[in-house]
Amino acid sequence: MMEKENIMQTNKMYWDTNADAWFGTTALPNYGVRFVTEDDLHLFGDVSGKKILEICCGSGHSLKYHADRNAAELWGVDISDKQIDNAKAYxxxxxxxxxxxxxxMEADLEIPTDYFDFVYSIYGIGWTTDLDGTFAKIASYLKKDGVFIFSWHHTLNYCVGWSNTLRQNVAENERLLFSKSYFDESYFAMPVDGSEIILCNRKISTYVNALAKAGFCIEQMVEQTDHETMESLDDESAKTQKAKMLPISVCFKARKL
Ligand SMILES: C[S@@+](CC[C@H](N)C(=O)[O-])C[C@H]1O[C@@H](n2cnc3c(N)ncnc32)[C@H](O)[C@@H]1O
Structure with missing residues (x-):
């Protein structure tokens, strides 16, 4: 069993070193690659005059998205000093x-409670080492009826891969295979860009039950690949073909009861 502190330290080191490589890549209006966008979903609606907190704010591009739409107050939390510097500057x-x-995000933070209209996270929540604790904290930051929106890797994306992962394009007769159990929520280390990150792959029911436990009512769960990818006829790339077969990302909109 990996220690939570060790997991957070390893992930922080990755983001402090590699923040620039991800500058603006995972931000609103996108909820994920080859995934339907905020322009399609309108999960936020009109944010003018609203108080908004982003968990795992990264380079700050989603905060700018809300600033452009006249949000009244913007807050961002992130574990990486480099990401926070980038977001401030941007x-x-x-x-x-x-x-x-x-x-x-797991820490006790000086964030007002019963205060925000929206708390959200784009590809951030899955980094938590304490899902129940993080959702309970997020619920406490929100006003009653406040909205929590987050997107993350779909659980199936990590479980299923092409039989020949080395090819760029899908070859004839190639199959998608289950290479990891859907039920396996243990932490795993993954090499990325010559460095390492540590994650776990939580079941969809784990997210649903954690939201319920924290006092949220789910209003929408989205698993939709974007229209362009689904309609593309000439793109044989493994990623596009996979996105046509299963959800790569998932997005939840929940309301504090
Ligand atoms: C995929 S990026 C999301 C980026 C963000 N949506 C953006 O627009 O740049 C994930 C972010 O989560 C942050 N992170 C990772 N573990 C965290 C933790 N335990 N608490 C807070 N932030 C964390 C990383 O520093 C990184 O900025």
């Missing part, structure tokens, strides 16, 4: 500001 360059907290 918002400043664009004439905006936000309150930033550099910390693990």
């Amino acid at each position: 918002l400043k360059e664009n004439g905006y500001g936000a309150k930033f907290i550099c910390s693990p």
Whole structure:
């Protein structure tokens, strides 16, 4: 069993080293690659005058998205000093500001409770080492009837892969195979860009039950590959073909009861 502190330290080191490589890549209006966008889903609706907190705010591009739409107050939390520096600079360059907290989302933070209209996270929540605790904290930051939106890797994406993963394009007769149990939620280390990250692959029911336990009602769960990918006839790349067969990302919209 890997220690939570060790997991957070390893992941923080990855993000401090590699933040620039991901600058603006995982941000609204996108919820994930080859996935339907906020332009299709309208999960936020009108954010003008709203108080908004992003968990795992990364380079700040989603905060800018809300600033452009006249949000009243913006806050961002991220474990990586480098990501927070990038986000601060990016918002400043664009004439905006936000309150930033550099910390693990799992920690007790100086964030007001019963305060926010929206808390959200784009490809951030899955990094938590304490899902129940993180959702309970997020619920506490929200006003009653406040909305929590998050997207993450779909559980199936990590369980299923092409039989020949080395090929760029899908060859004839190639099959998608279950290479990992859907039920396996143990932590695994994954080499990325010459460095390492540590994650676990939680079942969809784990997210649903954790939301319920924290006092949320789920209003929408989205598993939809975007229209362009589904309609593309000439793209034989393994990623596109996979996205036509199963959800790569998942997105939840939940409301605090
Ligand atoms: C895929 S990026 C999301 C980026 C963000 N959506 C953006 O627009 O840049 C994941 C982010 O989660 C942060 N992170 C990883 N583990 C974390 C933790 N335990 N607590 C808070 N942030 C964490 C990383 O530093 C990174 O910025």
